[in-house]
Amino acid sequence: MCGAAVEGLASPPMTSRDDQPPRLTTLTFHGPLSEARARRLVDRLAATGPRTVLDLGCGWGELLLRVVGAVPGATGVGVDIQAEDLARGRAAAEERGLADRVVFAEESATDTTRGADVVLCLGASQALSSAAPPRSTVEALRALRGLVAPGGRVVLGEGFWERTPTADELAAMWPDARADEHLSLGDLVDAAIEAGFRPLWVETASTEEWEEFESGYRCATEEWLAAHPGHPSAAATRARVDAQRAGWLRGYRGVLGLAYLTLAPVV
Secondary structure, three states, X not given: OOOOOOHHHHOOOEOOEOOEOOEOOOOOOOOOOOHHHHHHHHHHHHOOOOOEEEEEOOOOOHHHHHHHHHOOXXXXXXXXXXXXXXXXXXXXXXXXOOOOOEEEEEOOOOOOOOOEEEEEEEOOHHHHOOOOOOHHHHHHHHHHHHHEEEEEEEEXXXXXXXXXXXXXXXXXXXXXXXXXOOOEHHHHHHHHHHOOEEEEEEEEXXXXXXXXXXXXXXXXXXXHHHHOOOOOOHHHHXXXXXXXXXXXXXXXXXXXXXXXXXXXXXX
């Protein structure tokens, strides 16, 4: 898969430089997550009094930092393989006075032995399994069940099909997109239950959240293109963002959803 639907959830930000197109510099979260929803998630997680928080495929770990910051004495670990993302997270931790409570580890989440009271996995279930989707989602849920402490919480951000995509929509998405690539929302929740969880909250990203994410994903680059039409990188950059936008508008817009599942492990 490619385009903002996946690349925007898993790739590193490009730091802004005068002579190069910036990327992801206008995004707060690495996915379609609003401030209002983030506050609700943080409040619910903080109310459980976690001592430890683990964020797998953390990117720059914005939600991780907010959860740790909301719970006095809590510590956190963010795991990712993208050094640029991790550097951004460390800088944010330093700015918020959390550098002594949050560690950003450059390592794979596959077969990790780390565990925590709260485990976050937002748009990164592929980091927990080498299986092809949607089997990777099922295996990721089983892995998450083994990582969360008794009485803890898992927040999984996972893609699902709002409806079965048409052939034309699939052709406009990412290379080799398949109609069986994602579960339905009902099947996703069933998979969580089968993995040993009870679904406390089932939420889905709204159209507004998707539009803010998709536009924010490209906004700084579009501004750069408007100001640097003759730059040596302009043609390749323009082709990339045009393809990403087309994949969203002609492919997965209104078809691909993102679920936020807050899960409690069954004892």
